[in-house]
Amino acid sequence: MATEVKVPALGESVTEASIGELLKNVGDAVAVDEPIVSLETDKVAVEAPSPVAGVITEFKVAVGDTVEVGAVLAVIEEGGAPAAKGEEAGRAAEQREEGKDERAEAPAPAASSDASQTLSPAVRRAVLEHGVDPSTIKGSGRDGRLTKEDVIAAAKSKKDGGTIADAAPAQAETPSAPAATGERREERVKMTxxxxxxxxxxxxxxxxxxxxxxxxxxxxxxxxxxxxxxxxxxxxxxxxxxxxxxxxxxxxxxxxxxxxxxxxxxxxxxxxxxxxxxxxxxxxxxxxxxxxxxxxxxxxxxxxxxxxxxxxxxxxxxxxxxxxxxxxxxxxxxxxxxxxxxxxxxxxxxxxxxxxxxxxxxxxxxxxxxxxxxxxxxxxxxxxxxxxxxxxxxxxxxxxxxxxxxxxxxxxxxx
The missing domain is CATH 3.30.559.10 (Chloramphenicol acetyltransferase-like domain)
Incomplete structure:
Protein backbone atom coordinates (compact mmCIF):
# COMPACT_ATOMS: atom_id res chain seq x y z
CA MET A 1 0.00 0.00 0.00
CA ALA A 2 1.27 3.45 -0.91
CA THR A 3 1.60 6.03 1.87
CA GLU A 4 2.16 9.75 1.43
CA VAL A 5 4.76 11.64 3.49
CA LYS A 6 3.51 15.14 4.23
CA VAL A 7 5.00 18.34 5.62
CA PRO A 8 4.50 18.17 9.40
CA ALA A 9 3.32 21.00 11.62
CA LEU A 10 6.17 23.51 11.79
CA GLY A 11 5.29 25.53 14.84
CA GLU A 12 3.14 28.48 15.79
CA SER A 13 2.54 30.96 12.95
CA VAL A 14 4.84 29.00 10.58
CA THR A 15 2.92 27.82 7.52
CA GLU A 16 5.58 27.03 4.93
CA ALA A 17 9.16 25.86 4.51
CA SER A 18 11.77 25.24 1.83
CA ILE A 19 13.19 21.87 0.84
CA GLY A 20 16.75 21.96 2.14
CA GLU A 21 17.89 18.45 1.30
CA LEU A 22 16.54 15.08 0.18
CA LEU A 23 18.01 12.66 2.71
CA LYS A 24 17.10 9.57 0.69
CA ASN A 25 16.83 8.56 -2.95
CA VAL A 26 14.01 6.91 -4.86
CA GLY A 27 14.30 3.16 -4.28
CA ASP A 28 15.85 3.51 -0.81
CA ALA A 29 14.40 1.49 2.04
CA VAL A 30 13.31 3.49 5.08
CA ALA A 31 12.24 2.60 8.60
CA VAL A 32 9.40 4.08 10.63
CA ASP A 33 10.26 7.63 11.79
CA GLU A 34 13.44 7.71 9.68
CA PRO A 35 14.00 11.24 8.25
CA ILE A 36 13.73 11.46 4.48
CA VAL A 37 13.54 15.22 3.82
CA SER A 38 15.19 18.20 5.56
CA LEU A 39 12.97 21.28 5.69
CA GLU A 40 14.19 24.82 6.28
CA THR A 41 11.89 27.26 8.04
CA ASP A 42 12.46 30.88 8.95
CA LYS A 43 14.33 29.90 12.12
CA VAL A 44 15.29 26.23 12.20
CA ALA A 45 15.80 23.17 10.04
CA VAL A 46 13.37 20.32 10.73
CA GLU A 47 13.18 16.82 9.29
CA ALA A 48 10.15 15.08 7.85
CA PRO A 49 10.11 11.43 8.96
CA SER A 50 8.58 8.43 7.24
CA PRO A 51 5.32 7.34 8.92
CA VAL A 52 5.81 3.74 7.75
CA ALA A 53 8.53 1.24 6.87
CA GLY A 54 8.93 0.62 3.18
CA VAL A 55 10.58 1.81 -0.03
CA ILE A 56 10.50 5.32 -1.47
CA THR A 57 8.81 5.16 -4.88
CA GLU A 58 8.54 8.87 -5.68
CA PHE A 59 9.53 12.33 -4.49
CA LYS A 60 6.97 15.07 -5.15
CA VAL A 61 9.42 17.90 -4.40
CA ALA A 62 12.93 19.05 -5.27
CA VAL A 63 15.60 20.91 -3.32
CA GLY A 64 14.71 24.60 -3.11
CA ASP A 65 10.95 24.15 -3.50
CA THR A 66 8.64 26.04 -1.15
CA VAL A 67 6.00 23.83 0.47
CA GLU A 68 3.13 24.45 2.86
CA VAL A 69 2.16 22.43 5.92
CA GLY A 70 0.34 19.30 4.76
CA ALA A 71 1.86 19.23 1.27
CA VAL A 72 2.95 15.81 -0.04
CA LEU A 73 6.71 15.30 -0.03
CA ALA A 74 7.11 11.69 -1.11
CA VAL A 75 5.33 8.39 -1.64
CA ILE A 76 6.38 5.21 0.16
CA GLU A 77 5.35 1.67 -0.68
CA GLU A 78 4.80 -0.07 2.63
CA GLY A 79 6.48 -3.35 3.53
CA GLY A 80 8.84 -3.40 0.60
CA ALA A 81 12.04 -2.71 2.47
CA PRO A 82 13.32 -6.26 3.06
CA ALA A 83 12.55 -7.43 -0.48
CA ALA A 84 14.11 -4.34 -2.00
CA LYS A 85 17.31 -4.86 -0.08
CA GLY A 86 17.44 -8.52 -1.04
CA GLU A 87 16.82 -7.84 -4.71
CA GLU A 88 19.43 -5.11 -4.76
CA ALA A 89 21.96 -7.43 -3.14
CA GLY A 90 21.14 -10.17 -5.66
CA ARG A 91 21.55 -7.84 -8.62
CA ALA A 92 24.85 -6.58 -7.25
CA ALA A 93 26.08 -10.15 -6.82
CA GLU A 94 25.13 -11.04 -10.40
CA GLN A 95 26.91 -7.95 -11.70
CA ARG A 96 30.05 -8.82 -9.80
CA GLU A 97 29.99 -12.38 -11.14
CA GLU A 98 29.48 -11.24 -14.72
CA GLY A 99 32.03 -8.43 -14.47
CA LYS A 100 29.44 -5.79 -15.27
CA ASP A 101 29.75 -3.74 -12.11
CA GLU A 102 30.65 -0.34 -13.53
CA ARG A 103 31.48 1.06 -10.14
CA ALA A 104 34.25 -1.52 -9.75
CA GLU A 105 35.69 -0.54 -13.12
CA ALA A 106 35.74 3.19 -12.32
CA PRO A 107 35.57 3.67 -8.56
CA ALA A 108 36.91 7.21 -8.39
CA PRO A 109 34.53 8.86 -10.88
CA ALA A 110 31.53 7.04 -9.39
CA ALA A 111 32.38 8.15 -5.89
CA SER A 112 32.83 11.70 -7.04
CA SER A 113 29.53 11.62 -8.91
CA ASP A 114 27.62 10.18 -5.96
CA ALA A 115 29.10 12.73 -3.60
CA SER A 116 28.24 15.65 -5.85
CA GLN A 117 24.62 14.52 -6.03
CA THR A 118 24.16 14.44 -2.25
CA LEU A 119 26.18 17.45 -1.16
CA SER A 120 24.22 20.32 0.36
CA PRO A 121 24.85 23.85 -1.00
CA ALA A 122 26.94 24.77 2.07
CA VAL A 123 29.11 21.70 1.66
CA ARG A 124 29.54 22.32 -2.09
CA ARG A 125 30.72 25.86 -1.37
CA ALA A 126 33.18 24.60 1.22
CA VAL A 127 34.52 21.99 -1.22
CA LEU A 128 35.12 24.65 -3.86
CA GLU A 129 36.67 27.10 -1.40
CA HIS A 130 39.10 24.61 0.12
CA GLY A 131 39.86 22.57 -3.01
CA VAL A 132 39.32 19.13 -1.50
CA ASP A 133 37.92 15.95 -3.05
CA PRO A 134 34.61 15.16 -1.27
CA SER A 135 34.80 11.50 -2.27
CA THR A 136 37.87 11.07 -0.04
CA ILE A 137 36.26 12.49 3.11
CA LYS A 138 34.32 10.42 5.62
CA GLY A 139 31.09 12.15 6.57
CA SER A 140 30.05 12.60 10.19
CA GLY A 141 26.46 13.65 9.52
CA ARG A 142 23.34 11.56 9.55
CA ASP A 143 23.69 8.42 7.42
CA GLY A 144 27.33 9.33 6.77
CA ARG A 145 26.56 12.56 4.91
CA LEU A 146 29.27 15.18 4.59
CA THR A 147 28.98 18.35 6.67
CA LYS A 148 30.70 21.69 6.20
CA GLU A 149 32.76 20.94 9.31
CA ASP A 150 33.99 17.67 7.74
CA VAL A 151 35.26 19.56 4.69
CA ILE A 152 36.99 22.24 6.79
CA ALA A 153 38.63 19.61 9.00
CA ALA A 154 39.84 17.69 5.94
CA ALA A 155 41.24 20.87 4.38
CA LYS A 156 43.06 21.70 7.61
CA SER A 157 44.49 18.19 7.78
CA LYS A 158 45.71 18.52 4.21
CA LYS A 159 47.26 21.92 4.92
CA ASP A 160 49.01 20.59 8.02
CA GLY A 161 50.62 17.80 6.05
CA GLY A 162 48.07 15.08 6.73
CA THR A 163 46.63 12.84 4.06
CA ILE A 164 43.02 12.83 2.96
CA ALA A 165 42.83 9.40 1.39
CA ASP A 166 45.37 10.36 -1.27
CA ALA A 167 43.29 13.33 -2.42
CA ALA A 168 46.32 15.17 -3.79
CA PRO A 169 47.53 12.26 -6.00
CA ALA A 170 44.01 11.81 -7.35
CA GLN A 171 43.92 15.44 -8.39
CA ALA A 172 47.37 15.18 -9.96
CA GLU A 173 46.29 12.22 -12.10
CA THR A 174 43.33 14.13 -13.52
CA PRO A 175 44.26 15.29 -17.07
CA SER A 176 42.21 18.47 -16.80
CA ALA A 177 43.88 19.63 -13.56
CA PRO A 178 46.59 21.81 -15.21
CA ALA A 179 43.98 23.63 -17.28
CA ALA A 180 42.19 24.66 -14.10
CA THR A 181 45.18 26.70 -12.90
CA GLY A 182 44.14 30.33 -12.55
CA GLU A 183 40.57 29.52 -13.49
CA ARG A 184 38.00 31.99 -12.17
CA ARG A 185 34.85 30.32 -10.89
CA GLU A 186 31.41 31.46 -9.87
CA GLU A 187 28.60 29.52 -8.29
CA ARG A 188 25.05 30.71 -7.79
CA VAL A 189 23.29 29.13 -4.83
CA LYS A 190 19.78 30.05 -3.77
CA MET A 191 19.67 31.59 -0.31
CA THR A 192 18.20 29.29 2.30
Whole structure:
Protein backbone atom coordinates (compact mmCIF):
# COMPACT_ATOMS: atom_id res chain seq x y z
CA MET A 1 0.00 0.00 0.00
CA ALA A 2 1.27 3.45 -0.91
CA THR A 3 1.60 6.03 1.87
CA GLU A 4 2.16 9.75 1.43
CA VAL A 5 4.76 11.64 3.49
CA LYS A 6 3.51 15.14 4.23
CA VAL A 7 5.00 18.34 5.62
CA PRO A 8 4.50 18.17 9.40
CA ALA A 9 3.32 21.00 11.62
CA LEU A 10 6.17 23.51 11.79
CA GLY A 11 5.29 25.53 14.84
CA GLU A 12 3.14 28.48 15.79
CA SER A 13 2.54 30.96 12.95
CA VAL A 14 4.84 29.00 10.58
CA THR A 15 2.92 27.82 7.52
CA GLU A 16 5.58 27.03 4.93
CA ALA A 17 9.16 25.86 4.51
CA SER A 18 11.77 25.24 1.83
CA ILE A 19 13.19 21.87 0.84
CA GLY A 20 16.75 21.96 2.14
CA GLU A 21 17.89 18.45 1.30
CA LEU A 22 16.54 15.08 0.18
CA LEU A 23 18.01 12.66 2.71
CA LYS A 24 17.10 9.57 0.69
CA ASN A 25 16.83 8.56 -2.95
CA VAL A 26 14.01 6.91 -4.86
CA GLY A 27 14.30 3.16 -4.28
CA ASP A 28 15.85 3.51 -0.81
CA ALA A 29 14.40 1.49 2.04
CA VAL A 30 13.31 3.49 5.08
CA ALA A 31 12.24 2.60 8.60
CA VAL A 32 9.40 4.08 10.63
CA ASP A 33 10.26 7.63 11.79
CA GLU A 34 13.44 7.71 9.68
CA PRO A 35 14.00 11.24 8.25
CA ILE A 36 13.73 11.46 4.48
CA VAL A 37 13.54 15.22 3.82
CA SER A 38 15.19 18.20 5.56
CA LEU A 39 12.97 21.28 5.69
CA GLU A 40 14.19 24.82 6.28
CA THR A 41 11.89 27.26 8.04
CA ASP A 42 12.46 30.88 8.95
CA LYS A 43 14.33 29.90 12.12
CA VAL A 44 15.29 26.23 12.20
CA ALA A 45 15.80 23.17 10.04
CA VAL A 46 13.37 20.32 10.73
CA GLU A 47 13.18 16.82 9.29
CA ALA A 48 10.15 15.08 7.85
CA PRO A 49 10.11 11.43 8.96
CA SER A 50 8.58 8.43 7.24
CA PRO A 51 5.32 7.34 8.92
CA VAL A 52 5.81 3.74 7.75
CA ALA A 53 8.53 1.24 6.87
CA GLY A 54 8.93 0.62 3.18
CA VAL A 55 10.58 1.81 -0.03
CA ILE A 56 10.50 5.32 -1.47
CA THR A 57 8.81 5.16 -4.88
CA GLU A 58 8.54 8.87 -5.68
CA PHE A 59 9.53 12.33 -4.49
CA LYS A 60 6.97 15.07 -5.15
CA VAL A 61 9.42 17.90 -4.40
CA ALA A 62 12.93 19.05 -5.27
CA VAL A 63 15.60 20.91 -3.32
CA GLY A 64 14.71 24.60 -3.11
CA ASP A 65 10.95 24.15 -3.50
CA THR A 66 8.64 26.04 -1.15
CA VAL A 67 6.00 23.83 0.47
CA GLU A 68 3.13 24.45 2.86
CA VAL A 69 2.16 22.43 5.92
CA GLY A 70 0.34 19.30 4.76
CA ALA A 71 1.86 19.23 1.27
CA VAL A 72 2.95 15.81 -0.04
CA LEU A 73 6.71 15.30 -0.03
CA ALA A 74 7.11 11.69 -1.11
CA VAL A 75 5.33 8.39 -1.64
CA ILE A 76 6.38 5.21 0.16
CA GLU A 77 5.35 1.67 -0.68
CA GLU A 78 4.80 -0.07 2.63
CA GLY A 79 6.48 -3.35 3.53
CA GLY A 80 8.84 -3.40 0.60
CA ALA A 81 12.04 -2.71 2.47
CA PRO A 82 13.32 -6.26 3.06
CA ALA A 83 12.55 -7.43 -0.48
CA ALA A 84 14.11 -4.34 -2.00
CA LYS A 85 17.31 -4.86 -0.08
CA GLY A 86 17.44 -8.52 -1.04
CA GLU A 87 16.82 -7.84 -4.71
CA GLU A 88 19.43 -5.11 -4.76
CA ALA A 89 21.96 -7.43 -3.14
CA GLY A 90 21.14 -10.17 -5.66
CA ARG A 91 21.55 -7.84 -8.62
CA ALA A 92 24.85 -6.58 -7.25
CA ALA A 93 26.08 -10.15 -6.82
CA GLU A 94 25.13 -11.04 -10.40
CA GLN A 95 26.91 -7.95 -11.70
CA ARG A 96 30.05 -8.82 -9.80
CA GLU A 97 29.99 -12.38 -11.14
CA GLU A 98 29.48 -11.24 -14.72
CA GLY A 99 32.03 -8.43 -14.47
CA LYS A 100 29.44 -5.79 -15.27
CA ASP A 101 29.75 -3.74 -12.11
CA GLU A 102 30.65 -0.34 -13.53
CA ARG A 103 31.48 1.06 -10.14
CA ALA A 104 34.25 -1.52 -9.75
CA GLU A 105 35.69 -0.54 -13.12
CA ALA A 106 35.74 3.19 -12.32
CA PRO A 107 35.57 3.67 -8.56
CA ALA A 108 36.91 7.21 -8.39
CA PRO A 109 34.53 8.86 -10.88
CA ALA A 110 31.53 7.04 -9.39
CA ALA A 111 32.38 8.15 -5.89
CA SER A 112 32.83 11.70 -7.04
CA SER A 113 29.53 11.62 -8.91
CA ASP A 114 27.62 10.18 -5.96
CA ALA A 115 29.10 12.73 -3.60
CA SER A 116 28.24 15.65 -5.85
CA GLN A 117 24.62 14.52 -6.03
CA THR A 118 24.16 14.44 -2.25
CA LEU A 119 26.18 17.45 -1.16
CA SER A 120 24.22 20.32 0.36
CA PRO A 121 24.85 23.85 -1.00
CA ALA A 122 26.94 24.77 2.07
CA VAL A 123 29.11 21.70 1.66
CA ARG A 124 29.54 22.32 -2.09
CA ARG A 125 30.72 25.86 -1.37
CA ALA A 126 33.18 24.60 1.22
CA VAL A 127 34.52 21.99 -1.22
CA LEU A 128 35.12 24.65 -3.86
CA GLU A 129 36.67 27.10 -1.40
CA HIS A 130 39.10 24.61 0.12
CA GLY A 131 39.86 22.57 -3.01
CA VAL A 132 39.32 19.13 -1.50
CA ASP A 133 37.92 15.95 -3.05
CA PRO A 134 34.61 15.16 -1.27
CA SER A 135 34.80 11.50 -2.27
CA THR A 136 37.87 11.07 -0.04
CA ILE A 137 36.26 12.49 3.11
CA LYS A 138 34.32 10.42 5.62
CA GLY A 139 31.09 12.15 6.57
CA SER A 140 30.05 12.60 10.19
CA GLY A 141 26.46 13.65 9.52
CA ARG A 142 23.34 11.56 9.55
CA ASP A 143 23.69 8.42 7.42
CA GLY A 144 27.33 9.33 6.77
CA ARG A 145 26.56 12.56 4.91
CA LEU A 146 29.27 15.18 4.59
CA THR A 147 28.98 18.35 6.67
CA LYS A 148 30.70 21.69 6.20
CA GLU A 149 32.76 20.94 9.31
CA ASP A 150 33.99 17.67 7.74
CA VAL A 151 35.26 19.56 4.69
CA ILE A 152 36.99 22.24 6.79
CA ALA A 153 38.63 19.61 9.00
CA ALA A 154 39.84 17.69 5.94
CA ALA A 155 41.24 20.87 4.38
CA LYS A 156 43.06 21.70 7.61
CA SER A 157 44.49 18.19 7.78
CA LYS A 158 45.71 18.52 4.21
CA LYS A 159 47.26 21.92 4.92
CA ASP A 160 49.01 20.59 8.02
CA GLY A 161 50.62 17.80 6.05
CA GLY A 162 48.07 15.08 6.73
CA THR A 163 46.63 12.84 4.06
CA ILE A 164 43.02 12.83 2.96
CA ALA A 165 42.83 9.40 1.39
CA ASP A 166 45.37 10.36 -1.27
CA ALA A 167 43.29 13.33 -2.42
CA ALA A 168 46.32 15.17 -3.79
CA PRO A 169 47.53 12.26 -6.00
CA ALA A 170 44.01 11.81 -7.35
CA GLN A 171 43.92 15.44 -8.39
CA ALA A 172 47.37 15.18 -9.96
CA GLU A 173 46.29 12.22 -12.10
CA THR A 174 43.33 14.13 -13.52
CA PRO A 175 44.26 15.29 -17.07
CA SER A 176 42.21 18.47 -16.80
CA ALA A 177 43.88 19.63 -13.56
CA PRO A 178 46.59 21.81 -15.21
CA ALA A 179 43.98 23.63 -17.28
CA ALA A 180 42.19 24.66 -14.10
CA THR A 181 45.18 26.70 -12.90
CA GLY A 182 44.14 30.33 -12.55
CA GLU A 183 40.57 29.52 -13.49
CA ARG A 184 38.00 31.99 -12.17
CA ARG A 185 34.85 30.32 -10.89
CA GLU A 186 31.41 31.46 -9.87
CA GLU A 187 28.60 29.52 -8.29
CA ARG A 188 25.05 30.71 -7.79
CA VAL A 189 23.29 29.13 -4.83
CA LYS A 190 19.78 30.05 -3.77
CA MET A 191 19.67 31.59 -0.31
CA THR A 192 18.20 29.29 2.30
CA UNK A 193 14.96 30.36 3.88
CA UNK A 194 16.79 30.93 7.16
CA UNK A 195 19.40 33.16 5.49
CA UNK A 196 16.65 35.13 3.73
CA UNK A 197 14.88 35.66 7.06
CA UNK A 198 18.11 36.73 8.76
CA UNK A 199 18.72 39.24 5.97
CA UNK A 200 15.22 40.69 6.21
CA UNK A 201 15.26 40.94 9.99
CA UNK A 202 18.67 42.61 10.16
CA UNK A 203 17.81 45.06 7.41
CA UNK A 204 14.49 45.71 9.11
CA UNK A 205 16.33 46.51 12.33
CA UNK A 206 18.41 49.11 10.52
CA UNK A 207 15.39 50.59 8.76
CA UNK A 208 13.05 50.75 11.74
CA UNK A 209 15.28 51.37 14.77
CA UNK A 210 17.49 54.33 15.62
CA UNK A 211 20.62 52.25 16.19
CA UNK A 212 23.51 53.51 18.26
CA UNK A 213 26.42 51.72 19.97
CA UNK A 214 28.29 52.60 23.14
CA UNK A 215 31.60 50.96 24.10
CA UNK A 216 33.59 50.19 27.21
CA UNK A 217 36.47 47.94 28.15
CA UNK A 218 36.61 45.38 30.93
CA UNK A 219 39.49 44.06 33.00
CA UNK A 220 38.89 40.29 32.98
CA UNK A 221 41.42 39.55 35.74
CA UNK A 222 38.88 38.84 38.51
CA UNK A 223 36.72 36.53 36.39
CA UNK A 224 39.75 34.66 35.05
CA UNK A 225 41.11 34.21 38.56
CA UNK A 226 37.72 32.94 39.78
CA UNK A 227 37.52 30.46 36.92
CA UNK A 228 41.05 29.23 37.52
CA UNK A 229 40.35 28.78 41.25
CA UNK A 230 36.97 27.09 41.05
CA UNK A 231 36.73 25.46 37.61
CA UNK A 232 37.65 21.96 38.80
CA UNK A 233 35.25 22.02 41.75
CA UNK A 234 32.54 23.56 39.58
CA UNK A 235 32.92 20.88 36.89
CA UNK A 236 32.97 18.10 39.50
CA UNK A 237 29.82 19.33 41.23
CA UNK A 238 27.77 20.45 38.24
CA UNK A 239 29.23 18.32 35.42
CA UNK A 240 29.66 21.40 33.22
CA UNK A 241 32.56 23.72 32.43
CA UNK A 242 32.56 27.16 34.04
CA UNK A 243 32.67 29.62 31.14
CA UNK A 244 32.59 33.39 30.67
CA UNK A 245 29.00 33.56 29.39
CA UNK A 246 27.56 32.72 32.78
CA UNK A 247 29.30 35.75 34.30
CA UNK A 248 28.10 38.09 31.55
CA UNK A 249 24.55 36.73 31.67
CA UNK A 250 24.30 37.35 35.41
CA UNK A 251 25.95 40.78 35.04
CA UNK A 252 23.41 41.65 32.33
CA UNK A 253 20.57 40.66 34.68
CA UNK A 254 21.87 43.20 37.22
CA UNK A 255 22.05 45.93 34.58
CA UNK A 256 18.59 45.22 33.14
CA UNK A 257 17.05 45.27 36.60
CA UNK A 258 18.50 48.73 37.28
CA UNK A 259 17.82 50.04 33.75
CA UNK A 260 14.52 48.43 32.68
CA UNK A 261 14.32 50.30 29.37
CA UNK A 262 17.20 48.16 28.05
CA UNK A 263 15.04 45.09 28.69
CA UNK A 264 11.95 46.56 27.01
CA UNK A 265 10.77 47.06 23.44
CA UNK A 266 8.42 49.23 21.41
CA UNK A 267 5.15 47.77 20.18
CA UNK A 268 3.09 50.21 18.18
CA UNK A 269 2.83 53.35 20.29
CA UNK A 270 3.43 51.47 23.55
CA UNK A 271 6.54 50.41 25.49
CA UNK A 272 6.48 46.84 26.77
CA UNK A 273 8.49 46.37 29.99
CA UNK A 274 9.41 42.97 31.42
CA UNK A 275 9.94 41.92 35.03
CA UNK A 276 11.95 38.92 33.82
CA UNK A 277 15.08 38.51 31.71
CA UNK A 278 14.98 36.09 28.77
CA UNK A 279 18.45 36.23 27.23
CA UNK A 280 18.85 35.31 23.58
CA UNK A 281 22.30 33.82 23.03
CA UNK A 282 23.68 34.11 19.51
CA UNK A 283 24.90 30.66 18.41
CA UNK A 284 26.57 29.73 15.13
CA UNK A 285 24.78 26.92 13.28
CA UNK A 286 25.58 25.29 9.90
CA UNK A 287 22.84 27.28 8.14
CA UNK A 288 23.41 30.62 9.87
CA UNK A 289 23.18 32.44 13.17
CA UNK A 290 20.42 31.33 15.55
CA UNK A 291 19.39 32.82 18.90
CA UNK A 292 17.98 30.31 21.39
CA UNK A 293 16.67 31.80 24.61
CA UNK A 294 17.77 31.30 28.23
CA UNK A 295 14.47 31.87 29.98
CA UNK A 296 14.20 33.52 33.41
CA UNK A 297 17.96 34.06 33.54
CA UNK A 298 17.48 36.30 36.57
CA UNK A 299 16.44 33.24 38.62
CA UNK A 300 19.09 30.82 37.34
CA UNK A 301 22.50 30.11 38.79
CA UNK A 302 25.77 29.89 36.91
CA UNK A 303 25.54 26.12 36.46
CA UNK A 304 22.06 26.17 34.94
CA UNK A 305 23.00 29.00 32.56
CA UNK A 306 26.19 27.22 31.45
CA UNK A 307 24.25 23.98 30.89
CA UNK A 308 21.62 25.80 28.82
CA UNK A 309 24.31 27.43 26.66
CA UNK A 310 26.19 24.16 26.15
CA UNK A 311 22.97 22.40 25.20
CA UNK A 312 22.04 25.14 22.72
CA UNK A 313 25.48 24.98 21.10
CA UNK A 314 25.33 21.20 20.73
CA UNK A 315 21.83 21.17 19.29
CA UNK A 316 22.60 24.08 16.95
CA UNK A 317 25.39 22.03 15.35
CA UNK A 318 23.12 18.99 15.12
CA UNK A 319 20.28 21.06 13.67
CA UNK A 320 17.85 19.95 16.39
CA UNK A 321 16.88 23.32 17.87
CA UNK A 322 13.12 23.89 17.86
CA UNK A 323 10.92 26.93 17.31
CA UNK A 324 10.14 26.99 21.03
CA UNK A 325 13.87 27.26 21.82
CA UNK A 326 14.08 30.57 19.95
CA UNK A 327 10.70 32.03 20.77
CA UNK A 328 10.72 35.33 22.66
CA UNK A 329 13.80 36.86 24.23
CA UNK A 330 14.10 40.30 25.80
CA UNK A 331 17.86 40.93 25.44
CA UNK A 332 20.66 39.38 23.36
CA UNK A 333 24.30 38.55 24.05
CA UNK A 334 26.56 37.91 21.06
CA UNK A 335 30.12 36.67 21.57
CA UNK A 336 32.21 37.52 18.51
CA UNK A 337 35.33 37.00 20.58
CA UNK A 338 35.23 33.25 20.00
CA UNK A 339 35.98 34.00 16.34
CA UNK A 340 38.71 36.53 17.15
CA UNK A 341 36.76 39.79 16.90
CA UNK A 342 38.40 42.73 18.69
CA UNK A 343 35.48 45.17 18.39
CA UNK A 344 32.12 45.35 16.62
CA UNK A 345 28.77 47.15 16.52
CA UNK A 346 26.21 44.33 16.86
CA UNK A 347 22.71 44.77 15.43
CA UNK A 348 19.70 44.35 17.72
CA UNK A 349 17.43 41.31 17.38
CA UNK A 350 13.92 42.76 16.75
CA UNK A 351 11.68 43.44 18.56
CA UNK A 352 14.34 43.69 21.29
CA UNK A 353 15.92 47.05 21.92
CA UNK A 354 19.48 46.15 22.90
CA UNK A 355 22.27 43.63 22.32
CA UNK A 356 25.53 43.14 24.21
CA UNK A 357 28.59 42.33 22.10
CA UNK A 358 31.54 40.49 23.63
CA UNK A 359 34.98 40.31 22.05
CA UNK A 360 38.33 38.62 22.39
CA UNK A 361 40.46 38.96 25.50
CA UNK A 362 43.98 40.26 24.98
CA UNK A 363 46.74 41.56 27.24
CA UNK A 364 47.00 45.35 27.04
CA UNK A 365 48.82 48.03 29.03
CA UNK A 366 46.49 49.93 31.36
CA UNK A 367 47.03 52.44 34.15
CA UNK A 368 46.15 51.16 37.64
CA UNK A 369 46.85 53.34 40.70
CA UNK A 370 49.19 55.53 38.65
CA UNK A 371 51.23 52.62 37.28
CA UNK A 372 51.25 51.02 33.85
CA UNK A 373 50.43 47.31 34.18
CA UNK A 374 49.49 44.50 31.77
CA UNK A 375 45.95 43.22 32.19
CA UNK A 376 43.65 40.86 30.20
CA UNK A 377 41.21 43.31 28.65
CA UNK A 378 38.04 42.91 26.62
CA UNK A 379 36.10 45.53 24.67
CA UNK A 380 32.34 45.28 25.18
CA UNK A 381 29.67 47.02 23.11
CA UNK A 382 26.00 47.74 23.68
CA UNK A 383 23.97 48.52 20.59
CA UNK A 384 20.54 49.94 21.36
CA UNK A 385 17.41 51.50 19.89
CA UNK A 386 17.74 55.20 20.63
CA UNK A 387 13.99 55.67 20.14
CA UNK A 388 13.47 53.96 23.50
CA UNK A 389 16.82 54.00 25.29
CA UNK A 390 18.59 57.26 26.05
CA UNK A 391 22.36 57.50 25.91
CA UNK A 392 22.54 57.91 29.69
CA UNK A 393 20.63 54.66 30.20
CA UNK A 394 22.71 52.73 27.70
CA UNK A 395 26.01 53.95 29.15
CA UNK A 396 24.80 53.23 32.69
CA UNK A 397 23.75 49.67 31.79
CA UNK A 398 27.08 48.92 30.15
CA UNK A 399 28.94 50.42 33.10
CA UNK A 400 27.03 48.14 35.51
CA UNK A 401 28.04 45.13 33.43
CA UNK A 402 31.67 46.28 33.44
CA UNK A 403 31.70 46.77 37.22
CA UNK A 404 30.09 43.39 37.88
CA UNK A 405 32.65 41.58 35.73
CA UNK A 406 35.57 43.42 37.32
CA UNK A 407 34.20 42.70 40.80
CA UNK A 408 32.08 39.49 40.61
CA UNK A 409 31.11 39.84 44.30
CA UNK A 410 28.58 42.43 43.13
CA UNK A 411 26.61 39.61 41.46
CA UNK A 412 26.38 37.74 44.77
CA UNK A 413 25.14 40.66 46.82
CA UNK A 414 22.95 42.19 44.07
CA UNK A 415 24.87 45.45 43.90
Missing amino acids: RMRQTIAKRLKGAQDNAALLTTFNDVDMSAVMEARAKYKDMFAKKHDIRLGFMGFFAKAACLALKDVPAVNAYIEGDEIVYHDYVDISVAVSAPNGLVVPVIRDAQDKGFARIEKDIADFGKRAKEGTLTMEDMKGGTFTISNGGVFGSLMSTPIINPPQSAVLGLHRIEDRPVVVDGEIVIRPMMYIALSYDHRLIDGREAVTALKIIKEAIEDPTRMLIDL
